[in-house]
Amino acid sequence: MKTIRKVGQILRLFSATLPEHSTSELSRELGLSTSGTHDLVDALAQIGLLRKIDRGRYRLGPLITTLYRAMEDSSALVEAARPIMTALVKDHGETLHLTLQDQGRLLVLAANEGTRALRVCKDVLESPLPLHNTAAGLIHLSGLTHAALENWLDEHAHPGASIVSRSTFRNQLAEIATDGFFAAPLGREPDVVCIAAAVYGHSNQPLAVLSMVVPESRYARQPRAFRGVVVEATALVSQQLGDNPKAN
Amino acid sequence: MKTIRKVGQILRLFSATLPEHSTSELSRELGLSTSGTHDLVDALAQIGLLRKIDRGRYRLGPLITTLYRAMEDSSALVEAARPIMTALVKDHGETLHLTLQDQGRLLVLAANEGTRALRVCKDVLESPLPLHNTAAGLIHLSGLTHAALENWLDEHAHPGASIVSRSTFRNQLAEIATDGFFAAPLGREPDVVCIAAAVYGHSNQPLAVLSMVVPESRYARQPRAFRGVVVEATALVSQQLGDNPKAN
DNA sequence: CGACTTTTTCCGGCATTACCGGAAAGTGCA
DNA sequence: TGCACTTTCCGGTAATGCCGGAAAAAGTCG
Structure with a gap:
């Protein structure tokens, strides 16, 4: 449906930094007639x-x-998720x-900042990190349909990009999909580890991702404990969603 | 653009009480083929x-x-608006x-509840009141284009509805548009008065409405004072918007 | 203030696309 | 397993989107 695709393209040109556009700006951006x-x-x-x-100027409505x-x-x-996240922050900080x-971009629905003196800022997933540079993003990628993943790779796997081999990357994602869990340094921050697991909705479909971001020094001491905590929390959220007929 | 109109129709079928629809539900609602x-x-x-x-079930994305x-x-x-509203609640309660x-429906962007022992609940404009039953709604209606108002009247001015005469109603709106201000009982609540004024954006176009809802007993004592307070507050908001090149 | 430039708005014709019928596939239930 | 219902798919055709070109509007400059 070409018209609907254009709707998506137009709407996505509006952002916090560019909240207003004229007709001719939009036509130039989209390569359409005025x-x-x-x-x-x-x-x-x-x-x-x-x-x-x-006259001729538009904003989101x-x-x-x-x-x-x-x-x-x-x-x-x-x-x-909220009460489970609140409890987790309280217990683990x-x-x-x-x-x-x-x-292909992370969208943060809820963020709870840690309580310890040394903590990871809750804004870390707001900055435009490529999905494949965070464990949370990789969990999301592993839940994409084949077509959606190919589209994403068309945009991100090219000469000069960090994804060297498509097939290697797909294999990595297949493993992650199987595990439903992944932990890795956050982007280019070697001191921060992101530990992420998939939340499943009704009919066991991957729906969202719950992740914990932790100083590497604390993670290194007991990595399996962190894995257990995150997997258990997402299992709880998934379970509540599964029990709830309204669950999305 | 018929396709885009259908987009609007489809999206508006999703609500808090009906967050999920199947393809066949949507096709029945819209009278389209599956x-x-x-x-x-x-x-x-x-x-x-x-x-x-x-399979075949959708939610907002x-x-x-x-x-x-x-x-x-x-x-x-x-x-x-926020600091001006905060100051106003502090000063007047x-x-x-x-x-x-x-x-044709009110959309509350911000609500500050009063501080006095007897106060109007801040949720009063959330319930689906027809626009013409609130002063805030009438201010909005007075800012509609002729075509948009006719569309709204087509929906709301019919036998059995409270709008008896279209031309009388249009005249009333013309006066309200001129004043940029209106006060009236809230819906069917004789004890509550809504006092509303238009906020103007760049190029003096009506943009939003700021309104105060007050127990009738307090309003009756000094109605002109309330009018002055609301009009001054909206003038301040309008002024700040006018001075701001990013203003919407 | 008039000329000029640029943008927006409007509208009808035509090329493109949306829409749907009908069939295949999928799901749930008795 | 058969039946009923829904979803999904796909190609042909009718309907619509797209655009060219002109009119209108707005801003700038001399």
Whole structure:
């Protein structure tokens, strides 16, 4: 559906740093005619996904907020995960994240910062790390369909990128998918280890990822204990989701 | 753009109380074929506006969160309004709302509950009141384009509805548009008065509404004072937005 | 203030795509 | 295992999106 793909492309041009666009900026970005682009954005404004600010200038519209509220109010995932995350931080003092992925980027749904004097900042997964540079991201990648993974590789596996061999990478992901768990240094921070496990929804489908980010010095002392803690927590969240007929 | 209109229709079927739909539910609701509906929802899932949960079952997708975050992070409106609302609650103790409208429904962006022993609950504008039953809603209606207002009237002005005469109603809105201010009882609550004024954005376009909801007994003692307070607060917000080149 | 440039908006024709029928595949239940 | 129902798939056709070109609008400059 080409029109819907264009809808996605247009909407993704709006960001916190570029919240407003004109018709001609959008048409240049998308390689479309100005009149065609105008038809599109006008229609998006009519349904509420965009809002016309001035003549020819648009921002994200109220339907975004409406849908987000609907989504948030119904999120059994966050509801199930929150108390488990709170308890985990209290017991272990380390920083936690609950994440989804959206078109190859991490999306943080909930973050609880650790309580110890030396702790990993909870914003570490907000910066635009490539998915394959975090254990949480690799868990997400391992849950992608083959087609979605190929699309992602088309974008990220090229000369000069850190993924050298596609087949090696796919094999790595297959192992991770089997384990449902992975631990690795966070991006280029050798002092920080990310320990991540998949949260499964109804019908055992990977849904979200719960991860703990820990100073390497503490992780090195008892890596299996950390693995156990994270796997157990995600099993609890998955279990609550599985028991809940509304669970997503 | 019929396809985009269908996108809007589909997305609006997802709510907090109905967060998940099957393909055949959606096709029945929209009066479309199941295969046509499948094409649509599959495409929406590919761009991230929906997410496929199970075979043939969909929920709102991660792009909603991504866009909402982008929107929230850039909202000069809320940023401008928040300290002014905080000061107003502190000084006067009454409940405040900052609202947008989305296709004829109020959308609360920020709500500060009053501090006095007898106070109006901050949730009062969350319940699905028709726009014309609140002063805030009437301010919003008065800012609609003629076409958008006609669409809204087509939905709301019919035999048995509370709007008896379209032309009388339009005249009332024209006066409200001129004043940029209105006060009236809240819905069917004779004890609560809603006092609302328009917030203007760049190029003097009505953008949002700031309103105060007050026990009628307190309002009756000094109605002009309340009017002055609300009008001054919205003028301050409008002024800050006008001075801000990023203002929406 | 007029000329000029650029952008936006509008609209109808045509090329492209959305839509759907019908069939295959999948799922649940008795 | 058969049946009922839903989902998914796919190709043909009718409907729609896309765009060119012109009109309108807005801003800039001399």
